[in-house]
Amino acid sequence: MKVVKRKGTVKDKKEALKPVDDRKVGKRKAAPKAEKSSKLAKKDVNKPKRPPSAFFVFLEEFRKTYKQEHPNVTAVSAVGKAAGEKWRAMSNSEKAPYEDKAAKRKSDYEKLITAYNKKQENGSDDEEGFDRSKPEVSGENDEDEEVEDDDDEDDD
DNA sequence: GTGCTGATTGTTCGA
Protein backbone atom coordinates (compact mmCIF):
# COMPACT_ATOMS: atom_id res chain seq x y z
CA MET A 1 0.00 0.00 0.00
CA LYS A 2 1.36 3.31 -1.03
CA VAL A 3 -0.30 5.73 1.27
CA VAL A 4 1.80 8.75 0.62
CA LYS A 5 0.78 11.49 2.92
CA ARG A 6 3.09 14.36 2.28
CA LYS A 7 0.96 16.49 4.48
CA GLY A 8 4.02 18.20 5.83
CA THR A 9 5.12 19.60 2.56
CA VAL A 10 1.90 20.14 0.77
CA LYS A 11 0.39 21.57 3.85
CA ASP A 12 3.11 24.12 3.82
CA LYS A 13 2.06 24.98 0.33
CA LYS A 14 -1.52 24.96 1.37
CA GLU A 15 -0.86 27.44 4.09
CA ALA A 16 0.58 29.77 1.56
CA LEU A 17 -2.36 29.26 -0.70
CA LYS A 18 -5.06 29.66 1.82
CA PRO A 19 -5.83 33.36 1.62
CA VAL A 20 -9.35 32.45 0.74
CA ASP A 21 -10.93 32.30 4.14
CA ASP A 22 -14.38 33.20 3.05
CA ARG A 23 -15.00 29.75 1.67
CA LYS A 24 -18.39 28.28 2.17
CA VAL A 25 -17.48 25.19 4.08
CA GLY A 26 -13.87 25.93 4.56
CA LYS A 27 -12.27 23.43 2.25
CA ARG A 28 -13.25 19.88 2.64
CA LYS A 29 -10.46 18.79 0.39
CA ALA A 30 -8.90 17.70 3.62
CA ALA A 31 -10.34 14.33 2.79
CA PRO A 32 -7.34 12.02 2.72
CA LYS A 33 -7.08 10.39 -0.63
CA ALA A 34 -5.80 7.27 1.04
CA GLU A 35 -9.04 6.86 2.87
CA LYS A 36 -10.83 7.69 -0.26
CA SER A 37 -9.02 4.99 -2.09
CA SER A 38 -9.88 2.52 0.59
CA LYS A 39 -13.46 3.53 0.35
CA LEU A 40 -13.41 3.25 -3.36
CA ALA A 41 -11.93 -0.15 -3.01
CA LYS A 42 -14.89 -1.12 -0.94
CA LYS A 43 -17.36 0.70 -3.12
CA ASP A 44 -18.69 -0.56 -6.36
CA VAL A 45 -16.61 0.59 -9.24
CA ASN A 46 -19.72 0.23 -11.32
CA LYS A 47 -21.55 2.80 -9.36
CA PRO A 48 -22.30 5.77 -11.56
CA LYS A 49 -20.26 8.80 -10.76
CA ARG A 50 -22.05 11.81 -9.51
CA PRO A 51 -23.15 14.26 -12.13
CA PRO A 52 -21.29 17.53 -12.43
CA SER A 53 -22.92 20.54 -10.91
CA ALA A 54 -23.63 23.64 -12.94
CA PHE A 55 -20.34 25.04 -11.80
CA PHE A 56 -18.47 21.99 -13.02
CA VAL A 57 -20.19 22.16 -16.37
CA PHE A 58 -19.08 25.73 -16.59
CA LEU A 59 -15.65 24.74 -15.38
CA GLU A 60 -15.20 22.31 -18.24
CA GLU A 61 -15.61 25.07 -20.76
CA PHE A 62 -13.79 27.60 -18.67
CA ARG A 63 -10.71 25.40 -18.57
CA LYS A 64 -10.50 25.34 -22.33
CA THR A 65 -10.83 29.08 -22.57
CA TYR A 66 -8.45 29.67 -19.74
CA LYS A 67 -5.81 27.44 -21.25
CA GLN A 68 -6.07 29.32 -24.48
CA GLU A 69 -5.75 32.69 -22.83
CA HIS A 70 -3.18 31.48 -20.33
CA PRO A 71 -1.22 28.67 -21.97
CA ASN A 72 1.52 29.08 -19.42
CA VAL A 73 -0.78 28.57 -16.48
CA THR A 74 -1.38 24.88 -16.11
CA ALA A 75 -2.04 24.76 -12.40
CA VAL A 76 -5.51 23.49 -11.73
CA SER A 77 -5.62 25.61 -8.63
CA ALA A 78 -5.26 28.75 -10.70
CA VAL A 79 -7.98 27.65 -13.05
CA GLY A 80 -10.22 26.76 -10.17
CA LYS A 81 -9.76 30.10 -8.56
CA ALA A 82 -10.39 31.98 -11.76
CA ALA A 83 -13.43 29.89 -12.49
CA GLY A 84 -14.81 30.46 -9.05
CA GLU A 85 -14.38 34.19 -9.28
CA LYS A 86 -16.01 34.34 -12.65
CA TRP A 87 -18.81 32.07 -11.58
CA ARG A 88 -19.66 34.39 -8.75
CA ALA A 89 -19.55 37.36 -11.05
CA MET A 90 -21.93 35.73 -13.48
CA SER A 91 -25.60 36.51 -13.38
CA ASN A 92 -28.29 33.91 -13.04
CA SER A 93 -29.15 34.26 -16.70
CA GLU A 94 -25.57 33.58 -17.61
CA LYS A 95 -25.50 30.53 -15.40
CA ALA A 96 -28.80 29.30 -16.78
CA PRO A 97 -27.39 27.27 -19.70
CA TYR A 98 -24.93 25.53 -17.41
CA GLU A 99 -27.60 24.78 -14.88
CA ASP A 100 -29.69 23.40 -17.67
CA LYS A 101 -26.93 21.08 -18.73
CA ALA A 102 -26.33 20.07 -15.16
CA ALA A 103 -30.00 19.28 -14.77
CA LYS A 104 -29.87 17.04 -17.81
CA ARG A 105 -26.87 15.20 -16.52
CA LYS A 106 -28.52 14.87 -13.20
CA SER A 107 -31.52 13.35 -14.89
CA ASP A 108 -29.29 10.85 -16.60
CA TYR A 109 -27.58 10.11 -13.34
CA GLU A 110 -30.89 9.37 -11.68
CA LYS A 111 -31.63 6.82 -14.36
CA LEU A 112 -28.23 5.27 -13.99
CA ILE A 113 -28.38 5.13 -10.24
CA THR A 114 -31.83 3.61 -10.42
CA ALA A 115 -30.57 0.91 -12.72
CA TYR A 116 -27.58 0.46 -10.50
CA ASN A 117 -29.71 0.08 -7.41
CA LYS A 118 -31.86 -2.44 -9.20
CA LYS A 119 -28.81 -4.46 -10.04
CA GLN A 120 -27.76 -4.33 -6.45
CA GLU A 121 -31.09 -5.71 -5.39
CA ASN A 122 -31.03 -8.42 -8.02
CA GLY A 123 -27.53 -9.36 -7.18
CA SER A 124 -24.31 -8.02 -8.52
CA ASP A 125 -23.25 -11.22 -10.22
CA ASP A 126 -23.46 -9.97 -13.75
CA GLU A 127 -22.33 -6.42 -13.80
CA GLU A 128 -21.14 -6.66 -17.34
CA GLY A 129 -24.56 -5.62 -18.47
CA PHE A 130 -23.92 -2.27 -16.90
CA ASP A 131 -21.41 -0.69 -19.18
CA ARG A 132 -20.62 2.60 -17.58
CA SER A 133 -17.47 2.74 -19.56
CA LYS A 134 -19.56 4.22 -22.26
CA PRO A 135 -21.21 7.61 -22.06
CA GLU A 136 -24.76 6.62 -21.37
CA VAL A 137 -25.77 10.14 -22.09
CA SER A 138 -25.24 9.55 -25.73
CA GLY A 139 -28.13 10.02 -28.01
CA GLU A 140 -30.98 11.23 -25.94
CA ASN A 141 -29.45 14.42 -24.76
CA ASP A 142 -28.44 15.65 -28.13
CA GLU A 143 -29.22 19.20 -27.19
CA ASP A 144 -26.53 18.83 -24.67
CA GLU A 145 -24.01 20.03 -27.17
CA GLU A 146 -25.88 23.05 -28.24
CA VAL A 147 -24.33 25.01 -25.47
CA GLU A 148 -21.68 26.72 -27.44
CA ASP A 149 -22.05 30.15 -25.98
CA ASP A 150 -18.59 31.41 -26.49
CA ASP A 151 -19.78 34.89 -25.78
CA ASP A 152 -19.49 34.08 -22.16
CA GLU A 153 -15.80 34.09 -21.76
CA ASP A 154 -15.02 37.51 -23.06
CA ASP A 155 -13.26 38.69 -20.00
CA ASP A 156 -10.55 41.17 -20.67
C1' DG B 1 6.96 4.95 -11.64
C1' DT B 2 3.10 5.80 -8.82
C1' DG B 3 -0.17 8.46 -6.75
C1' DC B 4 -1.59 12.26 -3.75
C1' DT B 5 -2.17 17.45 -3.55
C1' DG B 6 -4.26 21.77 -4.61
C1' DA B 7 -8.45 25.06 -5.94
C1' DT B 8 -13.03 25.91 -7.18
C1' DT B 9 -18.62 25.38 -6.26
C1' DG B 10 -22.59 22.60 -6.28
C1' DT B 11 -24.90 18.42 -5.29
C1' DT B 12 -25.64 14.26 -3.04
C1' DC B 13 -26.07 11.31 0.72
C1' DG B 14 -25.39 9.65 5.34
C1' DA B 15 -25.86 10.38 10.30
Place this chain on the structure above:
DNA sequence: TCGAACAATCAGCAC
Protein backbone atom coordinates in the same frame (compact mmCIF):
# COMPACT_ATOMS: atom_id res chain seq x y z
C1' DT C 1 -30.84 19.51 9.25
C1' DC C 2 -26.06 19.64 9.05
C1' DG C 3 -21.81 18.45 7.35
C1' DA C 4 -18.64 15.62 4.93
C1' DA C 5 -17.59 13.52 0.61
C1' DC C 6 -17.18 13.75 -4.19
C1' DA C 7 -17.51 15.29 -9.00
C1' DA C 8 -13.06 17.16 -13.23
C1' DT C 9 -8.53 18.50 -14.19
C1' DC C 10 -3.30 18.02 -14.45
C1' DA C 11 1.40 19.81 -13.28
C1' DG C 12 4.32 19.15 -9.47
C1' DC C 13 6.40 16.73 -6.06
C1' DA C 14 7.28 13.15 -2.47
C1' DC C 15 8.26 8.46 -1.81
